[in-house]
Amino acid sequence: MSSSVESLVGKEYKYGFVTDIESDIAPRGLNEDTIRLISAKKVEPQWLLDWRLKAYRGWLKMSEPHWSNVKYDPIDYQSIRYYAAPKTTKPLGSLDEVDPKLRETYEKLGIPLSEQKLLAGVAVDAIFDSVSVGTTYKAKLAEQGIIFCSFGEAVREHPDLVQKYLGSVVPLSDNFFAALNSAVFSDGSFVYVPKGVKCPLELSTYFRINAAGTGQFERTLIIADEGASVSYLEGCTAPKRDENQLHAAVVELIALEGATIKYSTVQNWYAGDERGVGGVFNFVTKRGKCVGANSKISWTQVETGSAITWKYPSVILQGDNSVGEFYSVAVVNGKQQADTGTKMIHLGKNTRSTIVSKGISAGEGQNSYRGLVKIMPKADRARNYTQCDSMLVGNRCGAHTFPYIDVQNSTAALEHEASTSKIGEDQIFYLKQRGLNTENAISMIVNGFCKEVFKELPMEFAVEAQKLLTVTLEGSVG
Amino acid sequence: MLEIKDLYASAGTKEILKGISLKVNPGEIHAIMGPNGSGKSTLAQVLAGHPAFEVTRGQVLFEGQNLLDLQPEERAQAGIFLAFQYPVELPGITNAYFLRAAYNEMRKARGQEEVDPMDFLDLLEEKLKVVDWGPEIMQRPVNAGFSGGEKKRNEILQLAVLEPKLAILDETDSGLDIDALRTVAEGVNRLRHPDKAFIIITHYQRLLNYIVPDYVHVLSSGRVVMSGGKDLALELEAKGYEWVDAQAEALAR
Ligand SMILES: Nc1ncnc2c1ncn2[C@@H]1O[C@H](COP(=O)(O)OP(=O)(O)OP(=O)(O)O)[C@@H](O)[C@H]1O
Numbered sequence: 031m032s033s034s035v036e037s038l039v040g041k042e043y044k045y046g047f048v049t050d051i052e053s054d055i056a057p058r059g060l061n062e063d064t065i066r067l068i069s070a071k072k073v074e075p076q077w078l079l080d081w082r083l084k085a086y087r088g089w090l091k092m093s094e095p096h097w098s099n100v101k102y103d104p105i106d107y108q109s110i111r112y113y114a115a116p117k118t119t120k121p122l123g124s125l126d127e128v129d130p131k132l133r134e135t136y137e138k139l140g141i142p143l144s145e146q147k148l149l150a151g152v153a154v155d156a157i158f159d160s161v162s163v164g165t166t167y168k169a170k171l172a173e174q175g176i177i178f179c180s181f182g183e184a185v186r187e188h189p190d191l192v193q194k195y196l197g198s199v200v201p202l203s204d205n206f207f208a209a210l211n212s213a214v215f216s217d218g219s220f221v222y223v224p225k226g227v228k229c230p231l232e233l234s235t236y237f238r239i240n241a242a243g244t245g246q247f248e249r250t251l252i253i254a255d256e257g258a259s260v261s262y263l264e265g266c267t268a269p270k271r272d273e274n275q276l277h278a279a280v281v282e283l284i285a286l287e288g289a290t291i292k293y294s295t296v297q298n299w300y301a302g303d304e305r306g307v308g309g310v311f312n313f314v315t316k317r318g319k320c321v322g323a324n325s326k327i328s329w330t331q332v333e334t335g336s337a338i339t340w341k342y343p344s345v346i347l348q349g350d351n352s353v354g355e356f357y358s359v360a361v362v363n364g365k366q367q368a369d370t371g372t373k374m375i376h377l378g379k380n381t382r383s384t385i386v387s388k389g390i391s392a393g394e395g396q397n398s399y400r401g402l403v404k405i406m407p408k409a410d411r412a413r414n415y416t417q418c419d420s421m422l423v424g425n426r427c428g429a430h431t432f433p434y435i436d437v438q439n440s441t442a443a444l445e446h447e448a449s450t451s452k453i454g455e456d457q458i459f460y461l462k463q464r465g466l467n468t469e470n471a472i473s474m475i476v477n478g479f480c481k482e483v484f485k486e487l488p489m490e491f492a493v494e495a496q497k498l499l500t501v502t503l504e505g506s507v508g
Numbered sequence: 509m510l511e512i513k514d515l516y517a518s519a520g521t522k523e524i525l526k527g528i529s530l531k532v533n534p535g536e537i538h539a540i541m542g543p544n545g546s547g548k549s550t551l552a553q554v555l556a557g558h559p560a561f562e563v564t565r566g567q568v569l570f571e572g573q574n575l576l577d578l579q580p581e582e583r584a585q586a587g588i589f590l591a592f593q594y595p596v597e598l599p600g601i602t603n604a605y606f607l608r609a610a611y612n613e614m615r616k617a618r619g620q621e622e623v624d625p626m627d628f629l630d631l632l633e634e635k636l637k638v639v640d641w642g643p644e645i646m647q648r649p650v651n652a653g654f655s656g657g658e659k660k661r662n663e664i665l666q667l668a669v670l671e672p673k674l675a676i677l678d679e680t681d682s683g684l685d686i687d688a689l690r691t692v693a694e695g696v697n698r699l700r701h702p703d704k705a706f707i708i709i710t711h712y713q714r715l716l717n718y719i720v721p722d723y724v725h726v727l728s729s730g731r732v733v734m735s736g737g738k739d740l741a742l743e744l745e746a747k748g749y750e751w752v753d754a755q756a757e758a759l760a761r
Pocket residue numbers: 519520522524542543544545546547548549550551560593
């Protein structure tokens with residue numbers, strides 16, 4: 031008998047531990063007082079509080095969007111805690127002062143928070159719930175004028191930079207979740223690379239949602255000044271909980287003339303159990319703006335976790351000759367749903383964009399690619415290449431593609447390639463005949479399928495991403 | 509080494525193998541011939557453990573152990589190699605990576621240490637000579653975009669690297685040009701060894717001029733209808749399968 035290429039065994043979530051640290055947490059619910067509390071806790075200037083309140087008032091008039099190809103029960107925004115800070119008495123001077131329990135958590139996650147990592151060329155800014163607890167190599171980076179710190183610190187130390195760029199790519203009123211984030215964001219990362227400086231390290235942030243019932247609303251702002259370049263890595267993990275956790279982050283990237291920003295994400299948040307209970311709702315707004323000519327923004331993402339992923343890292347190609355890239359691997363297994371893709375908005379002349387999306391669906395997972403390529407009237411000779419491949423494991427999962435194209439300039443050249451393949455019994459058998467077991471066989475086939483994306487990841491991350499993929503798909507084929 | 513006893517196998521409701529018995533000793537080369545659809549590939553796939561086929565009756569012993577109890581990868585690790593009639597393509601996986609992974613699985617199964625990429629490259633250099641190939645091929649994805657002949661040659665390269673005890677070659681000669689045929693045949697002859705056996709499935713006497721078999725079996729409708737020495741292949745070529753059918757009928761009467 032032809033054995034069906036499928037048998038569903040939920041894989042135990044390896045990172046499902048909860049750290050017991052007294053949290054300084056806000057009461058559940060959201061109103062103007064909550065926002066004032068967050069702002070006060072963070073000792074923010076008046077302009078930022080006003081900005082938050084404006085976002086909040088705008089948000090009240092908006093309604094939750096439902097155009098994506100994902101299904102979930104209504105979110106009760108009044109039952110979420112909007113602020114949770116691990117309790118510390120005074121500001122931290124060095125890494126050694128970080129709460130040992132926190133350090134332990136990072137150890138379990140395998141986060142390279144120790145100074146040794148400098149050898150590996152990684153600087154880490156770890157976000158634990160909402161407050162940034164430790165930033166390594168700040169001094170080293172500061173020598174070159176590079177600012178790499180928590181968002182909160184940036185507000186205190188570099189208010190003019192923050193005020194100038196905050197919301198310049200994702201405006202307050204952009205969308206429901208971005209507006210919510212603007213109102214209540216608690217912390218995140220801030221990067222500024224000055225003119226002509228090539229950041230010598232890969233900058234890395236690990237996010238982790240810990241306290242129960244807290245939404246995580248980080249805010250990340252990365253600015254590469256003229257001729258600067260930086261590569262930023264973001265890794266995400268959350269503990270196992272029965273309730274759904276909302277994650278609504280906003281990431282803004284700004285590349286000035288001749289600047290390059292590479293932003294890589296490996297997202298492995300808790301996906302819920304095999305029945306679809308619990309798991310993170312990952313509703314994120316990520317957008318970059320190639321403000322100056324000859325600038326480049328490149329997104330690479332490997333999405334293996336979360337119950338629902340809903341995100342479209344996008345690039346606004348404003349400067350002439352600017353380049354936007356999006357490389358994505360999204361894997362769904364069990365009852366996971368992902369609706370992800372990108373928007374490439376071509377404004378400048380000779381702007382180029384590349385989209386490579388690899389969707390893998392297993393179990394009862396539903397994977398949608400949604401992409402928009404928009405060529406505005408002044409974008410002469412704009413070019414886009416889109417490649418969108420789906421792989422199905424078993425026959426209870428789904429893959430969907432929604433490519434949208436809006437061309438308003440006749441000199442544009444767009445290329446689109448798409449494919450859907452089923453991981454074949456014959457491929458698996460071939461590898462088994464050569465001595466590999468089923469899991470290794472699938473892992474090899476899937477990693478081969480994702481190769482074009484993995485090669486965009488920094489080496490360290492590529493290895494981690496391959497492992498994650500294997501873990502996510504474990505037990506999906508029998 | 510290999511003993512097949514009264515083997516019946518089907519795919520879905522279709523019975524394909526209808527009582528096959530065959531014995532292969534170390535050092536021997538057996539050729540299996542027979543018309544299209546007679547069950548040659550099915551026999552090969554059943555021996556390798558393809559999940560599309562169900563064994564409904566019979567037994568297969570490989571070095572004394574019950575082969576049918578083993579997973580396909582366990583059979584491979586035990587020393588059974590199948591050169592596929594239609595090798596699959598594995599996009600994105602380089603030949604080098606794939607071959608090393610397979611080689612290391614075999615080593616692990618034998619309790620040996622894995623080899624690192626550098627040592628493996630040295631080994632490969634040797635093995636590439638068997639198929640008369642340069643090292644460039646190793647950086648290409650497995651079989652993806654290979655010509656029909658290149659795919660077959662790649663099977664022989666894998667055979668050379670993995671050094672199985674029993675190699676089953678399913679129409680490895682089909683689609684090869686004359687030079688490639690000679691290369692492949694020479695490759696196989698180099699791998700001949702008193703401890704190793706081959707089952708060679710082919711339609712053509714041509715291959716058997718190069719690889720001289722000890723025995724030739726003719727399959728028809730899922731049964732071995734004739735067995736003999738290397739001359740049987742010549743006779744078959746001269747007289748065609750009608751002759752086989754007549755003989756089989758005579759036998760059945
Ligand atoms: N998975 C399958 N499901 C149903 N029928 C199958 C399957 N595999 C093979 N068959 C059938 O079994 C019969 C034997 O096929 P097989 O591939 O073993 O023949 P063969 O002797 O190798 O032929 P050829 O010389 O053409 O390669 C054929 O009728 C074929 O259609």
